[in-house]
Amino acid sequence: MKAITITEPGGPEVLTWSTVPDPVAGPGEVLIDVVAAGVNRADILQRQGFYDPPPGTSPYLGLEVSGHIAALGSGVFGWEVGQPVCALLAGGGYAERVAVPAGQVLPVPDGVSVVEAAALPEATATVWSNLFMGSGGTFTGSNLFMVAHVRPGETVLIHGGASGIGTTAIQLAKAIGARVAVTAGSPRKLARCAELGADILIDYRAEDFVSALHKATDGAGADVILDIIGAKYLERNVKALAVNGRLAVIGLQGGVKGELDLGALLTKRAAITATSLRARPLAEKAAITAAVREHVWPLTEAGRIRPVIDRTFPMSEAAAAHTALEAGDHIGKLLLSGS
Template sequence: MYAITIPEPGGPEALVWTEVPDPELGEGEVLVDVAASAVNRADVLQRQGYYDPPPGASPYPGLECAGRISALGPGVSGWSVGDEVCALLAGGGYAQKVAVPAGQLLPVPKGVDLAHAAALPEVAATVWSNVFMVAHLRPGETLLVHGGASGIGTMAIQLAKAVGARVAVTASGGRKLDHCAELGADVLIDYREQDFVVEVRKATDGAGADVILDIMGAKYLSRNVDALAVNGRLAIIGLQGGAKAELDLGKLLAKRAAVMATTLRARPLAEKASIIAAVREHVWPLIESGRVKPVVDRTIAMREVAEAHRVVEASEHVGKVVLVA
């Protein structure tokens, strides 16, 4: 088969379409012929040499895919050759074929094509596990999403609205905030010109956000704590603004608030399977009913992956950039 490889870390040109051995199926795995994958920030970090795959994972980038099952490994039940699926991966999505633990498979939602299905697993699993399974967002509460126009952001807006929450977002103004509004965001904050702490407090009559989904890390830590409501929960899922910052524990104590940080890629298979099962139960019906939809900015041929990485690094997109075979 062919896959996108990274012979040496570097810029987008470091991604090379190369002939490599076919994956070998292990116990409980299925082989998926990849029709589409999607670009995530983690792929960019891996290409740059900052985010190695976990032990045992495929060395090729790509944390999600969609396609058709072409073979079943030992011990697999409930799936058949020919099934259209999408999958959460620890790596290997930028390839013609990938071996996937059966617990990380999802059926392609009814009414969704393979290109759009490839944009779903990573964002659905990330948002559901953090906003709902960890931070326990409830109806009537306020969720603040940083990077509202990102793939994760566009999914978080829709899922939070679907369960009856109020949503505030930060984005770089203009087109991106317009898209957030179209998806249902109630409070639109241009982080280049507005202080999100002030705007969230204004929109909540001084109470603050009950849950914050944060991709920035250190840069926003102090202000995120300021923006939290009493009993608020801050879920950190990215470090685009750095990894180290001072945390005022006095503010947390006064608010009886919590700071949580999670990753998804390196979790044990059982944990990923549990998250995927929850996504299938809670998120897939919303997608099939049309209440939640995958947001795809553009599709690019997998061999032109360098261009896709340039788009993502420049933050020119809204939603996901999808690679098609």
């Protein structure tokens, strides 16, 4: 088969459309003929040599795909060859075929095309597991999923509201009855966030998000913050939190080391969590996937959650997709089309 390989760590030009060995469906796995793959920030880090795939997983880029089932490994039930699906991956999506644990496979939701479905697995799994999972008692007996617990009526601040994660988080938060604040870097991006349901629009290039949020909430702040920036925003995020607020850090675009005022955290009785999805054990990813299917898929099929897709590139032109992602002008997801 063909797959995107990395000749050496570096810029987008190191991505090459190469012939590689065909994958096979091992025990408990599903083999997928890839129709489309999502492009994510983690792919850029891996291309640059900073984010190796977990041991034993595919060396190729790509954390989510859509396509059709080509084969079932032993012990796999409930799926059929030819069925349209999408899947959460630890790697291997930038290819014509990929093998994935059956617990990370999802049916393509009604009303969503097979290509569009490639935009859903990573964003929905990330947002649901960090903002909502466990809030309704879906998982008991473990603090593993007890993250932000967004509740109806609470205010959620989403950094990077126009990103793939952000556009998904806006829709999900609105669907459960939260008030949504977003940061984005241009009026065009903020306008799209408003179309998706965002209530408070903050241009982080033109105003301080802490002051803007406090003004919009009469000084209360955000009950929950979903943060893709990391260290650069840590101090201001704590200031922006409401009493009993929760900060969920899911990205490190602004660095990995920051100074934390524990006194401010104690005064607000606030909490900070940091999670990643790729390296979770298979059982955890299967549980998250099952929760997404149970809670997010009905909203998607009802039209309340829709994939927001900026552009689709041919799979062989992955370098152009990475260049576009790094430029940061997109709204929603960038996809690679394999057929």
